[in-house]
Amino acid sequence: MHNDTHADTETTTTDPDHVGSEHSPAGSGNSEHSGHGGHAGHGDHVGMFRRLFWIMLALAVPVVFASDMFAMLVGYSLPDASWIAWISPVLGTVMFVWGGSPFLTGAVSEIRSRTPGMMLLIALAITVAFVASMGASLGVLDHQLDFWWELALLIVIMLLGHWIEMRSLAQTTSALDSLAALLPDTAERVEGDDVVSVSPDQLQLSDVVVVRPGGRVPADGTIVAGSASMDESMITGESRTVRRGDGDQVVAGTVATDSGIRVQVTAIGQDTTLAGIGRLVADAQNSTSRAQRIADTAAGWLFWFALGAAAITAVVWTQFGMGDDAVIRTITVLVIACPHALGLAIPLVVSIATERAARGGVLVKDRLALETMRTVDTVLFDKTGTLTKGEPTVTAVEVSAGRTADEVLALAAAAETDSEHPLARAIVAAARHRNLTVLAATEFRSSPAIGVSAEVDGARVQVGGPALLEQEHATELAVADRWRAEGAIILHVLADGVVIGALELADEIRPESHAAVDALHDRGITVVMITGDADAVAKSVATELGVDRYFAGVKPEDKSHSVAALQTEGRTVAMVGDGVNDAPALAQADVGIAIGAGTDVAIASAGVILASDDPRSVLSVIELSRASYRKMKQNLWWAAGYNLISVPLAAGMLAPVGFVLPMSVGAILMSLSTIVVAANAQLLRRLDLSPDAVTGSLGQDSRDEQNEPMAIG
Template sequence: MKHPSNDQPASVEADHHVHGNTSTTSRTAPGADKQGGHDAHADHEVHSHGEHAGHSTAMFRNKFWISLILAIPVVLFSHMFAMIVGYTLPEFPGSLWISPILGTVIFIYGGAPFLKGGIAELKSRQPGMMLLIAMAISVAFIASWITTLGIGSFNLDFWWELALLVVIMLLGHWMEMRALGSAAGALDALAALLPDEAEKVTGDGTESVPVSTLATGDIVLIRSGARVPADGTIIDGAAEFDESMITGESRTVSRGTGEAVVAGTVATDNAVRVKVTAVGSDTTLAGIQRLVAEAQASSSRAQALADRAAALLFYFALIAGILTFGAWLLLGSPDDAVIRTVTVLVIACPHALGLAIPLVIAISTERAAKAGVLIKNRMALERMRTIDVVLFDKTGTLTEGRPAVTAVTSAGGVSEAELLALAAAAEADSEHPVARAIVKAAAENRDAGALGYRGSGFSSMTGRGIQAIVNGSAVIVGGPNMLKHLDQQTPTEMSATVTEWVGRGASVLHVVRDGTVVGALRLEDRVREESRAAVKALQGRGVKVAMITGDARQVAEAVGAELGIDEVFADVLPQDKDSKVAELQSRGLKVAMVGDGVNDAPALARSEVGIAIGAGTDVAMESAGVVLAGNDPRSVLALIDLSRASYRKMIQNLIWATGYNVLAVPLAAGVLAFAGIVLSPAAGAVLMSVSTIVVALNAQLLRRMNLDPNRITTSTAQ
């Protein structure tokens, strides 16, 4: 994470002389409630559109199964169904009353949510899907009783259609509620990631304490295989951590002394000691819970479209019914007028259209959350498919945000391994980020580690570098000011290399042993390997990639060239970042901005889609429509892929659902009766059921998408 005051590479200084422990800022989500334990976050409410107000997933599930069991004998003892299938109904005392009685139970018990919802929509003068369903089942119920009681000469035995209609509607609502509740259910799963107790380090060793009693500054022991109880910083040890439950990243991540760990992650191989920096509602995990809940509560254009479509369908069905009744009366066929009108009203209830959009949105939000892509605003997901250019902030987004040794050059017969070993031994007692980068580079070099160099007498040379005794030799590590102070020059054999390093904007540290320059180290903010794959994959999808940074032009151009970025904005002051977004937009481009700092907030807010990476600062998260729980820029690809797939599913479902109505209602009204083509009530009910099931299953196919960032590699992205 960047330091909020600037956009320069984190701690890559030519003359590193300020040595000390850097503090870790706790990542607090906006509007965090200061609650004590993680159990406080388990409570949540599933928000959805009005038709589900006060209804639960369990209620729809229970009503569906009971209604399904009751519907079986209703269908089997239906005269119309027996006639269609071609079997003879068994006759015994009371057999004629099986369908009417059980059908009435289904209407009252299974249809209750729709009847109540329809009345509520009628009272609020906002007709929608619930009123459509209520009208259909009520018309079928009344018409069926008229036929059962022998009133008039109408053959309107709709008991089996009524039973199937209620069962299908309950199934559809159950599936929708399951999807809507899945991401919210993930909140409970997130809360369950925290252990109930933690091993707190005390003066006498360790003691097991409830997680809710931990406070900032406490030291906890995380054993191999144990979960981290609170956000913190490792102060002793190193381990591989499984962060998949937070970031969606399937591979373990190495964390060592001075690095942050997140509550809910698992130390897989070693024990470490962690200093707590955030507890309760201040933890990253709690922030993720809030973001997922906000995503479920947010509205979108697509959802609004579904609500408007439901209202139009009500008027469509009502007008179609009136016209059907009037037309058949004018033709002198009152019996057909009643039969055709009832059929139109029963089958004009296309719950498939009601499911078409909300179900896709709900499943998309859930899938994204499980992959560590947290959608705060559903509009962001819908817009992502239209993005023309992704503008990445450089430091901490495309790069690691911390210094790393990227090249070594030596002189005077000293090998590169020996040079690394000398510098690392001299820097071993320093906590400065540059020192840690050098020590890490030496540790990763097998030959350097085999030398076994040890340093002593460490001291800082203010403004110039550090010095120490390594295996009996005086070793100094520092930048240009150190060379001037010692009146030293870069050896001729290294001169061209060092000049090239300086030209690309890298920081250069020289290593002096016993008064002689023996080599130099190049330190840069290292490019993430994932960034290479992300850039190539975006370009492969027809999306341009731009980069913005406050770094000098030569530094930015070097990173841009390494990654193959289309456009680079360098030397950009923090307050001017949003103007660069506006500049891209003025060219007619739709922009997604990816950043992680306070300086990025205005640009995130101005862009069509703002994406905060790595669960960054509060302000960045507040301004973004999407938050990536991890630091992997490849997750942007997952967001684009999910957005495009979701849109395809919405269009497919809308075409299927509306296509059913366009064909079924006119046929049910009898517009082709002169040609002998009439849609019977039975056929209409079957078509309606098939339409609903197809839409629901089509939306469920989104669950098959692989959103793991590791699926996107440099080779496959091309």
């Protein structure tokens, strides 16, 4: 890497440490799943439910086909061998104790927390079915209460539903592990005249470490020798590199882009900025509301409904002097009340929705994030790398008399060809984009904080910022004042010490950002932008895009505070970002959305990940959330509706007119309701989540150019 540095003609801050700051690309949670009582959405539960499902499915086959009630229902005869009659009781008992253990354990947890839900309802049904079936097998109860086949299918279906749910909730990355990965594997500690490689966790306060060009700082500290342009975008969100020299503070995880420096360690371990960001992520994740699933709420109501219906059934049938029928009807009610379809209503929708989303470039990690997205009324975009490309681009060329824009740009590109600096690459790329002839340069030199120089076609061409103009006693072009007000990076081009032109460089706005903002406005959603850049840069981008409000100059620890401030206004906030500095805000937001091109830590802290860097994909998440919610509601109404109708019929509500729902018919209806729920969920596969489909043509531009966004903070 060349030891070259560019300095901006002007910066957007009065901090002298920022003089010479440059632009460089930026890199880039949510509540944990509370789940049912007794389990949480972790990877080990995926394996547990998967293993249990396949084992119980294998056991269920002989249980079902050896059941007298199932044989009678389907219409075949069992062999006369006496051992056949014990297949269902023996294997059914194994299924109840082993396969039913997650639900029984979850039921105990729900009882202790006094929040009856799905687990208690399932446990009630399988327990009643087990006791009744065992009683029927032993001849203690009526043979009509042989529910072994129903018990087996119930356990298998519920295990399948929970396996699907756990798989959709399993998280594959850790935000805190990703934070730790920002630190280098080794640090070069100065020990006398030697430089020794050690692990960063071996560093002590006051140690001096060497950070080479392109290397990461291993611990927070103060520069004691050298100077470098530091890429702090991963930590601070500042879209330009910042010049740091003797006495300046540097942060662990940041990169010295162009020069080597020596740093005296001032903070280690839990006292570093990275560790602080990690604590913010953890705190925000832990404080996020752990809302119960919609299906759990429905199951809670159904539990009391089933219990009440069973009690009424027992009392009424006993009152009429039919004790045996009272037992049969009561047990039938409790078994039929178990929600086969309800247990699959949500997991199936979530599973299909996440699969469909993945094909559309949207990865849903957190079910609650998907459910919440439909209620979002404010979308907070990080600027750098999200609404913008996160890399400098030449946006304008101004020339002095007798020169052309192409000539100035070609000379600047020739001088910059041997540089690897981001601004140099932007200038060379702009020349290539215009198909300009870039001459070969010789005697290339770079000076930190000043610029570069080279011999091009017999002239000494220099490109640099304000320090270069001061060195050459030159005057900036008049256009610099306007560019400065827009927050742009300004580089002047000199030939033999004379200013021949100026280049405006800025973080280029993604063309898709306009369509994304317009589409969100069309849906009545407020769009807010947040950035570590100074106000002039933020205002320029915000005005161009037509966002409603913006936060500028926001430090890492304040990004999550900004999200919280919006939430205190009663807003439901979705945060879209791609930097490490965005991780706490992503975790704090009601929905965290990470741009897939961003850093692992941002991705790990988010509930939704966009595989592409197209901000229009946020609309895909909204459409997916709304469509999924509709399917969830439809499935819940169908599943719960089956129970609301079948339970009274099983209880004998129509007995006065001669109709009592037979157990066999109830079982068939139960299976049909599960099929209907599954088929309805499949309709989600038709949803078109492409950015063009959810936002319309990029050519549409309905924003009001006259309305300036409101600056916040």
